Amino acid sequence: xxxxxLQLLFTGLTLGSIYSIIALTLVTTFNVTGILNxxxxxxxxxxxxxxxxxxxxGMPMIAVFIVSVILVAIxxxxxxxxxxxxxxxxxxxxxxxxxxxxxxxxxxxxxxxxGTDTYSLPAFSKGGSLLMGGAALNPQSIWIFALVAVTLAxxxxxxxxxxxxxxxxxxxxxQTGARLQGINxxxxxxxxxxxxxxLGAAAGVSIGPITMVTYDMGFMLGVKGFVAAAIGGxxxxxxxxxxxxxxxxxxxxxSGLISSGLKDAISMIILLGxxxxxxxxxxxxxxxxxx
Amino acid sequence: MKKTTTVLKGxxxxxxxxVLSLMISACSPTKEAEVKSATGNEPYKIGAVLDISGNSSxxxxxxxxxxxxxxxxxxxxxxxxxxxxxxxxxxxKSDETEGVLAVKTLIEKGTLxxxxxxxxxxxxxxxxTVQSEKVPMISMAAASSIVEPxxxxxxxxxxxxxxxxxxxxxxxxLKKNNLNKIAFLYMNNSYGDNGKKAITAAVKDxxxxxxxEEKFDxxxxxxxxxxxxVKTSGAQVAIVWAIPPSASILTKxxxxxxxxxxxxxxHGVGNQKFIELAQGAADGVILPIGKLSVARQIPDNDxxxxxxxxxxADYSKKYNAEPNSFGGYAWDAFNLLVNALEKAGPDRxxxxxxxxxxxxxxxxxxxxxxxxxxxxxxxxxxxxxxxVEQGKWKLIE
Numbered sequence: 001x002x003x004x005x006l007q008l009l010f011t012g013l014t015l016g017s018i019y020s021i022i023a024l025t026l027v028t029t030f031n032v033t034g035i036l037n038x039x040x041x042x043x044x045x046x047x048x049x050x051x052x053x054x055x056x057x058g059m060p061m062i063a064v065f066i067v068s069v070i071l072v073a074i075x076x077x078x079x080x081x082x083x084x085x086x087x088x089x090x091x092x093x094x095x096x097x098x099x100x101x102x103x104x105x106x107x108x109x110x111x112x113x114x115g116t117d118t119y120s121l122p123a124f125s126k127g128g129s130l131l132m133g134g135a136a137l138n139p140q141s142i143w144i145f146a147l148v149a150v151t152l153a154x155x156x157x158x159x160x161x162x163x164x165x166x167x168x169x170x171x172x173x174x175q176t177g178a179r180l181q182g183i184n185x186x187x188x189x190x191x192x193x194x195x196x197x198x199l200g201a202a203a204g205v206s207i208g209p210i211t212m213v214t215y216d217m218g219f220m221l222g223v224k225g226f227v228a229a230a231i232g233g234x235x236x237x238x239x240x241x242x243x244x245x246x247x248x249x250x251x252x253x254x255s256g257l258i259s260s261g262l263k264d265a266i267s268m269i270i271l272l273g274x275x276x277x278x279x280x281x282x283x284x285x286x287x288x289x290x291x
Numbered sequence: 292m293k294k295t296t297t298v299l300k301g302x303x304x305x306x307x308x309x310v311l312s313l314m315i316s317a318c319s320p321t322k323e324a325e326v327k328s329a330t331g332n333e334p335y336k337i338g339a340v341l342d343i344s345g346n347s348s349x350x351x352x353x354x355x356x357x358x359x360x361x362x363x364x365x366x367x368x369x370x371x372x373x374x375x376x377x378x379x380x381x382x383x384k385s386d387e388t389e390g391v392l393a394v395k396t397l398i399e400k401g402t403l404x405x406x407x408x409x410x411x412x413x414x415x416x417x418x419x420t421v422q423s424e425k426v427p428m429i430s431m432a433a434a435s436s437i438v439e440p441x442x443x444x445x446x447x448x449x450x451x452x453x454x455x456x457x458x459x460x461x462x463x464x465l466k467k468n469n470l471n472k473i474a475f476l477y478m479n480n481s482y483g484d485n486g487k488k489a490i491t492a493a494v495k496d497x498x499x500x501x502x503x504e505e506k507f508d509x510x511x512x513x514x515x516x517x518x519x520x521v522k523t524s525g526a527q528v529a530i531v532w533a534i535p536p537s538a539s540i541l542t543k544x545x546x547x548x549x550x551x552x553x554x555x556x557x558h559g560v561g562n563q564k565f566i567e568l569a570q571g572a573a574d575g576v577i578l579p580i581g582k583l584s585v586a587r588q589i590p591d592n593d594x595x596x597x598x599x600x601x602x603x604a605d606y607s608k609k610y611n612a613e614p615n616s617f618g619g620y621a622w623d624a625f626n627l628l629v630n631a632l633e634k635a636g637p638d639r640x641x642x643x644x645x646x647x648x649x650x651x652x653x654x655x656x657x658x659x660x661x662x663x664x665x666x667x668x669x670x671x672x673x674x675x676x677x678x679v680e681q682g683k684w685k686l687i688e
Binding site: 003004007008010011014015018111115116117118120122128129131135136138210211212214215216217220252253255256263264 | 344348513517520549
């Protein structure tokens with residue numbers, strides 16, 4: 001029994017690490033631009049699919065990772081210029097609808113380029129799963145956790161200790177005030193999407209070895225990432241990570257101990273519960289923010 | 292003024308983008324085979340609804356390729372008594388609702404018969420429409436409930452071996468090896484459910500017990516929780532009813548959690564993609580499958596040998612890849628229909644009657660003998676047991 005619980009915990013952590021990294025990218029864009037980017041899941045997928053193609057050319061995995069991140073970062077910036085930037089000043093709802101449009105277009109594009117096949121990506125490190133106390137842990141999930149940790153540290157350092165981080169924070173709190181101070185909101189929104197693209201691709205290449213890659217998996221990933229972010233209060237970076245891990249563990253334990261059919265229902269019930277009773281998230285007291 | 296134009300321009304861009312995205316999502320890759328009538332005879336219109344994109348695309352794509360190849364070949368050789376075939380292929384995106392819409396579109400176009408769909412769920416969804424519109428349909432999916440009970444499925448036929456045929460193959464293997472405690476894992480959709488129904492019925496009074504029963508979703512990323520239950524259940528063998536990618540992920544997890552019991556899959560994993568996606572974990576997996584994958588290993592006196600070899604030759608010449616059993620289901624569906632059309636002509640009722648009279652038709656999936664009680668027409672001898680060995684199928688009986 002103890003062995004089984006430990007195995008379920010490991011599985012939950014693996015799933016949780018995937019949800020966390022996606023939640024993290026969602027929250028970053030949301031914090032900086034006030035836009036909930038529903039195309040985030042597609043950035044993840046395109047990053048992973050690019051990696052599949054690049055890997056096919058015989059490039060080493062580390063180069064594949066970097067090139068794919070750069071390409072999707074460029075794509076993110078390009079899309080921001082072509083769509084979000086042109087709708088500057090539109091309501092949050094319009095922005096949300098634009099990102100839905102982006103998501104559908106990107107999925108269509110991925111379908112045209114890569115077709116409907118499922119692809120697999122090689123794990124970052126060789127060797128099978130690690131056995132601990134009779135339970136197996138997938139080494140790739142350690143890589144994903146490392147990515148989550150590096151991203152968290154990077155975001156923290158950026159927002160708290162750099163001039164540009166403070167600029168971004170200022171423009172989030174008070175757009176008019178920031179503009180009066182000579183801060184260019186255009187550039188900030190552009191950079192946010194570049195970062196969202198790059199982080200999305202990094203997430204995609206890292207989770208690909210576990211999840212396999214299909215052109216249409218972005219939607220479900222996006223939904224799970226959103227649930228994780230909502231648990232964490234939507235604007236809290238640390239909360240997003242904890243939310244993701246909580247969600248993963250809950251899913252794993254509910255399917256292992258109760259019934260495997262309940263898994264997705266449980267995450268949706270949690271989302272509804274959080275949105276109805278604690279829209280500010282269940283983790284900590286989170287600052288009110290105006291959008 | 293300038294402000295308004297920018298706003299307008301912005302809105303225009305959004306509108307354009309929305310329209311574009313709608314177009315991309317709305318237009319399924321519909322392909323019409325080219326129709327050339329040398330003789331000037333009226334073409335016979337037939338339709339196909341396949342799972343070309345989405346979860347079951349690994350089934351639908353080889354089926355589409357096979358159909359396109361067959362139509363081209365048939366029309367080049369003069370069609371059916373001088374009538375070329377006009378085939379419309381539609382993509383149901385592995386979605387039941389899309390499938391029904393596609394069927395309705397095809398029927399409105401006046402198609403004589405419909406081939407498809409690729410998976411059990413999408414096939415089941417089409418049945419109501421073809422039954423009420425009285426259009427012959429030949430499914431390429433496994434679940435026996437697609438053609439049963441025949442009293443409510445007069446218009447529905449299918450080419451893939453029914454799950455019950457495959458299950459009896461597996462049961463005889465279990466008996467031979469004295470394995471009587473089994474764990475059954477299945478996909479949470481109609482393919483998995485039908486596999487579960489069939490195995491529950493088959494083990495009744497056979498001395499074999501199902502000691503663990505677990506399900507998972509088609510887009511699940513990790514089946515370790517289910518497998519930990521199998522591990523503690525004391526099962527001597529695990530049987531899985533699923534298709535890739537989830538079947539491949541499960542196979543990987545199976546190796547990761549260190550389960551040492553034999554792993555038996557269904558014929559739903561009968562394509563190279565399954566082995567590829569499992570990244571080496573598929574070695575040792577046993578499954579019942581049609582003879583196509585091991586065509587070179589079956590004895591020369593097998594009645595299907597010739598048909599199998601000619602299909603493999605045609606397919607690999609055109610697509611530079613080996614065909615798989617799903618393409619084989621399409622080959623059978625197409626040729627059964629062509630057979631019926633030859634005798635019946637462009638008449639839906641007559642085509643249906645001819646399909647039911649099919650006897651001794653040697654196809655890719657087996658030798659078909661249809662009756663009014665059996666709209667699949669395949670028996671246990673249409674399947675063989677194979678084992679994956681270093682990424683290749685190997686005949687084990």
